[in-house]
Amino acid sequence: MVDVNLAQAIVNGLMLGGIYMALAVGLNVIFGVVKIVNFAQGEFLMLSMYSVYWLYALIYLDPILSIVLNIPISIFVGWVTFKYLVKDVVEKGDYVHIALTLGVSFMFIGLAQIFWKPIYRGIPTEYATWAISLGGVNIGVTQLLILLYGLFSAIILSIFFRWTDTGRAMRAVSQDVMASMLMGVNITKMYTLAWIIGILVTSLAGNFLATFYYIHPNVGQDIFLYAWFVVVFGGLGSHIGAVIGSIILGIVQSVATMYISADLSLVIVFLVFILLLLFRPEGLLGREVRK
Amino acid sequence: MRRSLQIVLAAIALSIVLPLFMSLYMLRLLILTYMFVILAISWNVIGGYAKYLSLGQTVFLGITAYTSTMLFVYLGITPWLGMFVGILMSVAIAAVIGFLTFKLRDAFFALTSIAIIQVFRLLALYFKSYTGGARGIILQPRNDPINFMFLDILPYYYISLGFLVFSILLAYFLDKGKLGYYLKAIGDDELACEAIGINTLKYKIYAFMLSALIAAPVGTLYAQYIMYVTPDGVFSFPHSIKVAVMAIIGGSGTLLGPIIGASILIPLEQILTVYFSGVYGLNLVIYGVLLILVMRVIPGGIIEPLENFVKGMIKNMDAGVRETSGESLKEEKEVGG
């Protein structure tokens, strides 16, 4: 007999994994193609959650329906940030990337605090409390949605990278910039596109997350590190890896919280992260020093 | 060279005398600034020279703060002594962390450093019976110099000034000495270092230990000054990022950059919170925008234009005085053996 509590913890973990998945998939696209470690990724999620929130508060638009508006908004935000903030420093290496995106992250969090105050908000949707009950285990509908969204975006992106010309060109860029340049690929265009896709995937997660999660200027920061854990754990650039990594992280966290303690479960998570980086660096870094 | 010595001596004299006439508010501001300058200097050793972006630098502050405070509260050992125990622990832990993580580069080192400070924070939260959990350990204020406690603020000021001078001296000898050259070379190209026989891991570990040594005393000072230690206060990810950001904005990998960065940003932040109290987040916006500007326009930090400006001024002054030796302009680039 499976313990109902354990089953519930696993299901909760699965749902938690859905949140990480959505963010990790976006990080992965940007890191995979543009080779930028985007420390502001979580803030794009945060901004998106606020736009969802205000669309709800001002014109009473349902958070899920507002995806329709959030798509163009996110594309625009992605395009603007790439063009005016990131584009010129793409060639400059991790140090500059991290510092610059940290700056972007600070700026966004600060602006959010100024305009919307560091208070916790939420969107009271009708379906937030809906749940499917399976043998005593409750599955929240909204959480299920974000899990499905994470899976969906991972699958769509895998298809995109494998079966479309643009996707293949992008993969070529991620493997060898020089060679793809010689093959006539427009590198800047690929970078722009990858950045926008990465921001879009993460931002739309905000629509689903806003249906049941708190909205706060720091919400992105709180999730960001776990998303990185997932990316590293699953193997850089691998969408399937991100999916598996998210699910494992979510479940470990949720089960350990239940049986040990919330704090200690995070210690375990971080220790696993550190050990992973230490003992499988080549495989996980995926880039050996050349020449 | 002589002129810079004069300037330094004058600065030290001023920072000894002026506080006697300062308001409590000013003194608090200076103490805070000194503490952050020390942390920025400490960050610069590893993050600026060697270009290992540590985003968990206050971990050493936390280790010392908890060590000396717990030794005091549970065993009655004076924090003066506890501080040295804490420093030893910090340096030892730096060696271990360095040994384990310095084969990671760039983003992965940065992420690991965040993970490490989180582990310490969470452990401090978890072992409630020793650390007091989230509420931390609280000290009762009293005048007890033997135990590093004062009711007056001036002693704290002079102690932090002492620590500051100590850390600047260390930074100076680092910058002019052999280790400084090694670290700059490591920051430029680690593979090339190995190719000329430099054991990069060894020097990175030395650098991290030095960096811990500089940051660690601040832990005890901080604990004794504000009279409590909490996990969020000392193992603070936001503070750690801030320390790195101040050094980068000032000019990472230079002697003066972190000092300038922290001494501009901390007072600025404090003034803003006074004038725009109620507007949360303004400091973050300023940090963010400055960081973006620096990275895009002057990656060397504000020290770069500032240095040129000062050099220009000294040149004009010297031309005015018609000094015969042109020596004062020449940076002395002697390498210690």
Added chain:
Amino acid sequence: MMTDILNVRGITKRFGGLVALNKVTMDVHEGEILGLMGPNGSGKTTLVNVISGIYKADSGQVIYMGRDVTNLPPHKRVELGIARTFQTPRPFNSLTVLENVMMPILHFGHEPDVRGTAYKLLEFVGLEKYAESPIGKLNLAMRKKLDLARALGTKPKILMIDEIAAGLSEGEVNDMANLLMSIRDSGVTLLVIEHVIFFLRKLCDRVVVLDEGVKIAEGDVEEVIRMQEVISAYIGEVIE
């Protein structure tokens, strides 16, 4: 009997599915100039990286003066006397030209006058005019010379030089060949990677030819470049 300074024994190195070096075995005699040639991507640089310890070989050994150094880290090998230059030079950009050359001398500490020794090395490669310049002032050919001077600063017994003549004019190639010969005359064994045949011809006592990670020929320069295997390996590329 000639003594060997270096023996490469059955080195194999893979990158994923690609076999960059396939059971390469070769000996370098003490005091000689050995040329290493082969078409683009044949594994020359990879071999230098394995000998200098930057890459770990999947199998095989590197024996230096009779001692197995296969598992030593790069900096230990330099201490023993194995130095190299890089195909794409890797100067320390935040240091001046002179400081770049000072680094190894400072490190090994076998010269009391660090600055003076470094300056002499710069004179030797002809860069003394740039001693106080930042790296940005140097063009590619000069950076290659800087790389050479810096490697000499480690006082090597064997020096591996990865394509130092590429991009030089004919006159400069001649000067470079003379420079390398005087390095050899000072007692340093040289392993010289080069495409420029007339450079190898002028310089080398022997050559080894790699093709797709396999050693396909070895011997006197004139004989080797007339061998059928070598000619067909170079098909599509200009040999002279």
